[in-house]
Amino acid sequence: MGAADEQDRQDGEGWLTKAEVQELWPQVRAISITAVARANSVRTSAALSQDLTGEPTYHAADVRHVAARITRGEGRVAPWQRADSDAAYDDATPVPPVRHPVGWGADNVPGLILLAIIVGLVLWSLTSPDNHGTVTDFVR
Known part of the structure; x- marks a missing residue:
């Protein structure tokens, strides 16, 4: 662990799991967390998250900064990535398959x-x- 990681932990910063990011970004669909984080330049860690899901962890300060930008409407979130959009509602509504x-x-x-x-x-x-x-010899 480096000095920067220790300083982040003391400042209350550190790394957040996908579930923790979802709590801070309720406007973003869970399936779109990684894409929205990438679009908004949130730093990620390749280290395994605490829950061992294999998901990356996200830098807490970046996540909080983007949360404020999303709330103000300035964050980069496509309409289909928003949890409160019509596209999200349409995806969540089960529809029988079209035959x-x-x-x-x-x-x-x-x-x-x-x-x-x-x-x-x-x-x-x-x-x-x-x-x-072939046929006649076989039949005889």
């Missing part, structure tokens, strides 16, 4: 032609007189 009907449309025609050619070749090879005796 598209499958038909005999123009998209399927090349596949159907290829299937017909393959079936025709197989039938032709089984019934042709010059099949080298």
Whole structure:
């Protein structure tokens, strides 16, 4: 541990986990914490967080500075990253999957032609007189 880390700890600074940052940034979706931190130049540590999740830890002074900027509307937070936006509400609302009907449309025609050619070749090879005796020797 360096002198700078010890000084940060004495000043009440230090490093915060993602959960602690989420408490200070309630306007930001939990899934967007890392992206918002990067966009706002928050320093991160590669050291494992206290909860051993493998998530980076965030510099407390930077997080508090950005929290104030987000509150004033000056922080770099995209609309879909905000917890209070319509996009966040839409993502949180479960929607049944959209099922598209499958038909005999123009998209399927090349596949159907290829299937017909393959079936025709197989039938032709089984019934042709010059099949080298493969079917007739097997049946006899």
